[in-house]
Amino acid sequence: MDILDKSERKTLLAPLLENDWSMVDGRDAIGKTFHFKTFRHAFAWMTQSALWAEKMDHHPEWANTYNEVSVVLQTHSAGGLTMLDIKLATRMDAARHPA
Amino acid sequence: MDILDKSERKTLLAPLLENDWSMVDGRDAIGKTFHFKTFRHAFAWMTQSALWAEKMDHHPEWANTYNEVSVVLQTHSAGGLTMLDIKLATRMDAARHPA
Amino acid sequence: MDILDKSERKTLLAPLLENDWSMVDGRDAIGKTFHFKTFRHAFAWMTQSALWAEKMDHHPEWANTYNEVSVVLQTHSAGGLTMLDIKLATRMDAARHPA
Amino acid sequence: MDILDKSERKTLLAPLLENDWSMVDGRDAIGKTFHFKTFRHAFAWMTQSALWAEKMDHHPEWANTYNEVSVVLQTHSAGGLTMLDIKLATRMDAARHPA
Numbered sequence: 001m002d003i004l005d006k007s008e009r010k011t012l013l014a015p016l017l018e019n020d021w022s023m024v025d026g027r028d029a030i031g032k033t034f035h036f037k038t039f040r041h042a043f044a045w046m047t048q049s050a051l052w053a054e055k056m057d058h059h060p061e062w063a064n065t066y067n068e069v070s071v072v073l074q075t076h077s078a079g080g081l082t083m084l085d086i087k088l089a090t091r092m093d094a095a096r097h098p099a
Numbered sequence: 100m101d102i103l104d105k106s107e108r109k110t111l112l113a114p115l116l117e118n119d120w121s122m123v124d125g126r127d128a129i130g131k132t133f134h135f136k137t138f139r140h141a142f143a144w145m146t147q148s149a150l151w152a153e154k155m156d157h158h159p160e161w162a163n164t165y166n167e168v169s170v171v172l173q174t175h176s177a178g179g180l181t182m183l184d185i186k187l188a189t190r191m192d193a194a195r196h197p198a
Numbered sequence: 199m200d201i202l203d204k205s206e207r208k209t210l211l212a213p214l215l216e217n218d219w220s221m222v223d224g225r226d227a228i229g230k231t232f233h234f235k236t237f238r239h240a241f242a243w244m245t246q247s248a249l250w251a252e253k254m255d256h257h258p259e260w261a262n263t264y265n266e267v268s269v270v271l272q273t274h275s276a277g278g279l280t281m282l283d284i285k286l287a288t289r290m291d292a293a294r295h296p297a
Numbered sequence: 298m299d300i301l302d303k304s305e306r307k308t309l310l311a312p313l314l315e316n317d318w319s320m321v322d323g324r325d326a327i328g329k330t331f332h333f334k335t336f337r338h339a340f341a342w343m344t345q346s347a348l349w350a351e352k353m354d355h356h357p358e359w360a361n362t363y364n365e366v367s368v369v370l371q372t373h374s375a376g377g378l379t380m381l382d383i384k385l386a387t388r389m390d391a392a393r394h395p396a
Contacts, residue, residue: 039356040150043347044194047245048143050340051252059336063360095143138257142248146344149241153348158237162261242345242392249337293341 001075001082012086028080031072042067048095058084100174100181111185127179130171141166147194157183199280210284222270226278229270240265246293256282298372298379309383321369325377328369339364345392355381
């Protein structure tokens with residue numbers, strides 16, 4: 001999996017950065033903090049995201065405290081952002097919507 | 100926990116029966132089949148419902164095949180429907196909504 | 199994915215049938231009922247199995263009541279048992295062991 | 298819920314500190330990093346712990362990266378360690394054992 005090139009960053013990464021994702025300081029990685037009504041909502045969303053992650057064999061770094069989940073995405077084997085991160089970020093955003 | 104009386108069935112059970120829940124044949128129990136986009140959506144909803152169930156110490160009988168989940172609710176210790184079933188059914192319906 | 203042939207059934211299916219799996223009446227499918235200490239144990243095992251299922255894109259028919267989970271496996275697209283069922287059954291058995 | 302007193306720390310907290318839990322620097326809180334075989338094992342354990350947490354209405358601060366989960370426990374409403382933390386830590390340790 002290749003690191004995103006300049007053109008891909010403009011077309012694929014930019015829309016995420018306008019949707020509350022941001023570059024992680026000092027790393028070629030993106031992060032976002034998700035807020036939910038309750039722990040139950042947060043953990044159900046984590047479960048749906050975990051199922052995607054396992055299907056893609058691409059897993060997040062994430063931390064949960066009650067109704068908040070902070071996510072960092074990077075393709076460790078590539079040492080930076082790849083299409084896998086774009087795809088997982090998009091899926092995580094979509095998983096907030098109704099079932 | 101007491102079995103729902105006639106008045107409670109009219110005010111509390113009737114709205115569920117108008118929202119796709121139905122009486123289970125031959126039992127004082129209610130059932131509903133939920134449909135989701137994918138297995139991931141179905142299982143995330145099951146996780147949220149499981150967290151409620153564990154909190155209430157009141158658990159469903161449920162079956163899942165890919166994107167469908169069939170649920171039956173009854174308070175086994177009471178031998179019929181109680182407020183616990185009304186509450187869990189309501190929570191399961193609510194858990195289909197956005198996070 | 200091909201239906202298991204006679205030889206595969208002898209070498210791959212037979213060991214499962216000696217480990218509490220059984221043929222489902224009237225279907226080329228296998229089933230097993232798993233017992234756990236509590237609902238929590240049952241649902242955690244379902245989550246681990248769900249992650250495998252999603253990774254394999256092969257999902258069980260399963261039903262849960264408190265600490266019991268009844269599973270039926272069949273490859274619907276093939277109309278019978280395939281290597282996917284052998285693999286998922288083996289994973290489900292393994293998932294009962296320590297983390 | 299009261300902060301653990303000196304005697305409770307000796308009898309209840311000390312055994313956890315001998316089982317890989319440690320005091321968190323600068324906080325009256327305990328932490329432990331759990332290692333699992335795979336992400337699936339890690340997330341199944343998180344699910345079992347989440348069910349306990351929801352039942353107790355006492356939730357961890359935790360972070361997951363692939364097969365590792367780092368946990369911090371503190372009773373925020375009490376501003377320090379209470380019996381809830383002892384209980385949840387003990388449950389989390391127990392949840393690593395067979396189903």
